[in-house]
Amino acid sequence: MKKILMICLLVILNGCVNQKPLEELGLITAVGYDNQDGMLKGSIIYYEFDPLHPNNTKMVTSLAHTSKGVRQKENLASSRRLVSGQLRVAIYGEELAKSGIISIIDTLSRDSEVGTMSYLAVSKPQAYDLLQLSQESEDVTNAGTFLYDLITQNVEADSLLSPTLHEFMQCYYSEGRDPVLPLLNFKDGTIIIEGISLFQEDRAVGQLDSSDSFYLKLLLDPFEAGSTEIILPKEKVNEYILTSNNKQKESVYISLDHLRSDTDIKLLDKQTPSFSIKIKVKSRMQEISENYDLGNPEAIKRMEEAIGKEMERQLIQVLNKSKEMGADPVGFGNYYRAKVGYDTFSKEEWKDHYQNAEFKVKIDVEILRTGVMD
């Protein structure tokens, strides 16, 4: 009986499953989508496994109405069967992103082959151009893995909000929060992250440059090792400047790193609505453009206050900017909903309500160390 069972199992297991030998597959590492005359233009970068040519990537492009339709047409243009299990990055042209991309992203999360940790990004030029240029570029050998490393590295260095497929879907489906994605561009022969792209639901409504996106990240992710550059007006800290060794008259430049933060957001008033945002930042000062009296506790305190004030100003500016665009990347809507309940909350009403939102920001900065010198 045992033997018969074993033989049965062997036969069945071998017969039924579709085999996927690696040499016959094209592993898709990056996809790009654009809008062209009402049709969807898809570009795919895929990797052909070949021991003789270690970096053998190819690109195909086609036009169709759905993203899976694009895939089928692309399959016709490729000698390998295209599979998406290794998909690293999906890029959406800015033009397409402005008209809504949820239907294209939805197929990614519906497909069990695609990991939820794949990254999404918006590209300033057409996604096709971005991928095409990267194929020609010397710097980028495989656009998929290059972009993946680029984004991972920046997320880990705390300068970019993590743009995984899961996080996009989580924000999109939550009542009071909108997704953000990195904005890519092609410059000087390589792909760079230019800033972040803000969304209202699934439509891109605007962009923030990378220094503004720092403040957004400050609110959304507790920092672990971030860094930033602050510009302070000189008069605020003038009395502790020992000797001025800088030609700049008005400003002092300070660079902070090993930034750790702790955020607390509360809804103060439902009517307005007004939010209180308290952030505690602990940091190390790495660089200062003046000869500052760093040994003096009073001087450090003055500096901390000045930095806090400056950060508050910047943060409010960023929040108002995104409010004007109609994007809610921080998820104030969620804080609001958490107080009033699902039943009384409505997405449409919140959109209008959000425009009147007020933010009271308090940032406490603590400079723990100033390097190995005072």
Place this chain on the structure above:
Amino acid sequence: MMNTANKKNSVVLSAYLVFFIVHTNQTGVGIAGIQRIIFLEAGQDAWISIIISYIGMAVVVYAMCYILKTFENKDLFQIHKLLFGKWIGNIINLVLVLYLLAGLMAILLGYTEIVQAWIFPDLETWAIVLILLLISIYGVYGGIKTIVGVSFLGFFLTIWLIFMLVVPIRYIDWTNFFPIMEASPKELLLGAYKTSFTVLGLEMLLFVYPYIRDKHRVHIYAQIGVFFTFALIFAVTFVAVGYYSGEQLEKTIWATLSMFKIVQFPNLERFEFLAVSLWLVIILPNTLFMLWAATKGLKRIFNLRQKSLVIITSILVLICSIFFQKRANINEFVDIVGLFGFYSIFVYPIPLAVIVWIRKKMKGGVQTR
């Protein structure tokens, strides 16, 4: 016949194994996607529903143990015959067997669906069901000791999966839980009712009872078993409610498995494939016990050899499962089985316990043996 049965049973299992029997039978395909079912009823208060359903479970376990204790060395099939006489008892037994077989099929179809959706989209339903049935037949042929052994090992082989929830915890949006207690009591109860579909399986206690050594400790181990199940379901639901935002969770069929999608190891990029494969070990105790209990019941009704009944019922289940191809149909079927199970497992033992209690009072101290 009763004496020979007693001799044959000859008390083989330690009482602590009841924990594994109850717990592994309760966790199965359901726990892979229970979250959205409760969420659809109770919203962000899903976790409260689970606590309510746990209280129900504890009461049911108490009722079951009361019935079993009164009759000492009998399983439910024999108790029915004793209580209601041969004919009515056998009809109730047949209904019970029908539920067990339907439950077996629901589990097989549920797992088949997971395999098809996640790993092998073009593997035929009958092929997967056949493989699973072959393993189950093989296990049931090994007897009760083998079956309990599988549930014992299965527990330790899969329990570590719960630690993988640490990764999604980092992505929790705490605002998703607020406001607390927004759901009305009716919605909470509906959520608890839906939870009970998943925790079916504790009925196995009614069938393995004659085989257990220290009968007075069965109750406590059974209670620990259901508590552990509760803790597990509570954990996966709590994390899922925070990890997904409302509408997203409503759309995710297997939220537990989807949460594993973000777990990545340097040498294993896609953890969910391992999880889906390991799920076989989680459902194996279910199919083994279901098949064993169903054929045991048929044996008690028709006095046939259990081994031939195992083959016959397996062929029947296989043939029936061929008719289920569409997800919508399978869903409908699983719902019906859940409803059926709810009444026969969660509701039924309580009046039964009352009947047993009245009978005991009427007999007034006369030994029920």
